[in-house]
Amino acid sequence: MAYQQLNLQTLVDFLKTLDEMKTIFSDFNHLEVKEVGDGNLNFVYMITNTQNTEETVVLKQAVPYVRLVGESWPLPRERMNFEIMALEKENELCPKHVPDVYYASKEMSLVVMQNLNKHRVLRGEIIQGKYFPLLADHVSTFLAKTLFYTSDWYLDYRSKKEMVGKFINIDLCNITEDLVFTDPYEKNETNSYNPKLTKEDINFIHEDRDLKVVVAQMKYKFMNNAEALLHGDLHIGSIMVNEEETYMIDPEFAFYGPMGFDIGAVIGNLFMSYFSHSYRQKLLGRKPYAYRKWLLDTTEKIWNEFARKFDVCWTEHQEASNNLYWDYTEGKEHFAHLREVTLKRIFSDAIGFGACKMMRRIFGLAKVADIADIQDLDERAKIERMVLQMAKEMVIQRENFSSIEELVDLAKEISPLI
Numbered sequence: 001m002a003y004q005q006l007n008l009q010t011l012v013d014f015l016k017t018l019d020e021m022k023t024i025f026s027d028f029n030h031l032e033v034k035e036v037g038d039g040n041l042n043f044v045y046m047i048t049n050t051q052n053t054e055e056t057v058v059l060k061q062a063v064p065y066v067r068l069v070g071e072s073w074p075l076p077r078e079r080m081n082f083e084i085m086a087l088e089k090e091n092e093l094c095p096k097h098v099p100d101v102y103y104a105s106k107e108m109s110l111v112v113m114q115n116l117n118k119h120r121v122l123r124g125e126i127i128q129g130k131y132f133p134l135l136a137d138h139v140s141t142f143l144a145k146t147l148f149y150t151s152d153w154y155l156d157y158r159s160k161k162e163m164v165g166k167f168i169n170i171d172l173c174n175i176t177e178d179l180v181f182t183d184p185y186e187k188n189e190t191n192s193y194n195p196k197l198t199k200e201d202i203n204f205i206h207e208d209r210d211l212k213v214v215v216a217q218m219k220y221k222f223m224n225n226a227e228a229l230l231h232g233d234l235h236i237g238s239i240m241v242n243e244e245e246t247y248m249i250d251p252e253f254a255f256y257g258p259m260g261f262d263i264g265a266v267i268g269n270l271f272m273s274y275f276s277h278s279y280r281q282k283l284l285g286r287k288p289y290a291y292r293k294w295l296l297d298t299t300e301k302i303w304n305e306f307a308r309k310f311d312v313c314w315t316e317h318q319e320a321s322n323n324l325y326w327d328y329t330e331g332k333e334h335f336a337h338l339r340e341v342t343l344k345r346i347f348s349d350a351i352g353f354g355a356c357k358m359m360r361r362i363f364g365l366a367k368v369a370d371i372a373d374i375q376d377l378d379e380r381a382k383i384e385r386m387v388l389q390m391a392k393e394m395v396i397q398r399e400n401f402s403s404i405e406e407l408v409d410l411a412k413e414i415s416p417l418i
C-alpha cells in the first residue's frame with residue numbers, strides 16, 4: 001500500500017484491511033480511536049474495542065517531518081524502518097521488557113503493537129513522585145541483554161557487521177549529533193533558555209574550551225564506535241512502567257554505537273530527576289529525602305546490576321562457546337581482566353554521554369518536563385545550575401570515577417540529600 005498519513009477518520013478502515021488485526025479484534029464496529037502521542041517525532045493512536053477493552057492496540061506512524069516543529073523540518077519517514085527492526089531485535093533478546101509487534105509496514109511507515117495501557121510513561125510517574133521497586137532490575141536486564149548480545153563479544157564477525165549495515169540510521173543519528181553534541185554548547189537558533197539563567201550561567205558551558213573539547217570527543221565516539229545495537233534515545237520518557245512491569249519503547253534512534261550512550265541516557269535522566277525533586281517534593285507536600293534517596297539508589301543499582309548481568313552473559317557465553325579469543329597461558333585471569341577493563345571503559349563512556357544528555361536538556365531544543373515544567377522560573381534556574389555543574393564535572397572527570405557510588409556522591413555534594 002502506498003504511503004498515506006492516517007488520521008482519526010481513516011485509521012479504522014486501514015486496520016480492517018489487515019489479517020493480523022482479525023486475530024486481535026473480534027469486531028471492527030466498535031473501535032474507539034484516540035490520538036495519544038505526545039512525542040517529538042511521530043503520531044501515535046490507541047485503538048480499543050469498546051465492547052471488550054482487552055482488545056486493544058497502539059498504532060504509531062511516522063510522518064515525513066518532525067512533529068514537534070512541523071513541516072518546516074523535513075525528516076524522512078523511513079526512520080520507522082529502524083524502529084521496526086529494533087523492536088523486533090530487542091523483543092527477541094528481551095521479550096519481557098519490549099512491546100510485541102503485531103504488524104509493521106515499511107511502505108506505510110507504521111507499526112501496530114501491544115498497547116501498554118496498564119503502564120504509564122516513567123517520566124510522568126517520577127514527576128509525581130511514584131516508586132517502582134523493580135525498575136532498576138528491569139532496566140539493567142534490558143541494557144545487559146541488548147548490549148551484550150548485539151556486540152562482537154557475542155556475535156560472529158559476519159553477523160555483527162551485517163547488523164551494523166542494517167542499522168545505519170543517518171538522519172536520526174544526525175539529530176543526536178546536533179541536538180546532544182553540538183547546538184547546546186554554542187549560540188544556536190535551536191537552543192532556548194530559561195530567562196532566569198544569566199549570561200554567566202550560559203557561559204559556564206559556552207565559554208569553557210576544555211569542556212567543548214571533551215564534548216567533541218564524546219561526539220566523535222558516538223559517531224565512530226559501532227559497539228552494539230543501541231536503543232539510541234533511552235531517556236525516561238522512553239520507558240513505560242507499572243509496579244510489576246517495565247517496557248522500553250520508541251527505539252527509532254536505534255543504531256550501532258557505543259554501549260555507554262544508552263546507559264548514560266538513563267543515568268543522566270535520573271540525576272536530573274534527583275535535582276528536580278529538591279523542589280518538586282515540596283510541591284507535593286513531602287519531605288524530599290525519601291524519594292530522592294530512592295532515585296539515587298535506583299541509579300546506583302542500574303549501573304551495578306547492568307555490570308553484573310553483562311558479566312554473567314559474557315562468562316556464560318565464553319563457557320558455552322569456548323571462544324579462544326583469550327586463550328593465553330593464564331586464560332581465566334586474562335579473561336577476567338578483559339571483562340574488568342571493558343566494563344570500566346563502558347562506565348566512563350556512560351558518564352560522559354550521560355553528561356551531554358543532561359546539558360542538552362537545559363540549553364537545547366527538546367527539554368525535560370521534570371525541569372522545564374516548573375513554573376517558578378527562579379526555582380527552575382536553581383535546578384538547571386545543579387544539572388550544569390554536575391554534567392560539567394562528569395564529562396571532564398569521566399575517567400576518574402571508580403564507582404557509581406562516587407558519582408552519586410557528587411550529586412549529593414551539589415544538592416545535599418536531606
Ligand code: SR1
Pocket residue numbers: 040041066068175176179233365366
Ligand atoms: C527533534 S527530536 C528531539 C528529541 O526528541 C527525541 O526524543 C530525541 O531525544 C531527540 O533529540
Ligand code: MG
Pocket residue numbers: 039040233238250
Ligand atoms: Mg522517542
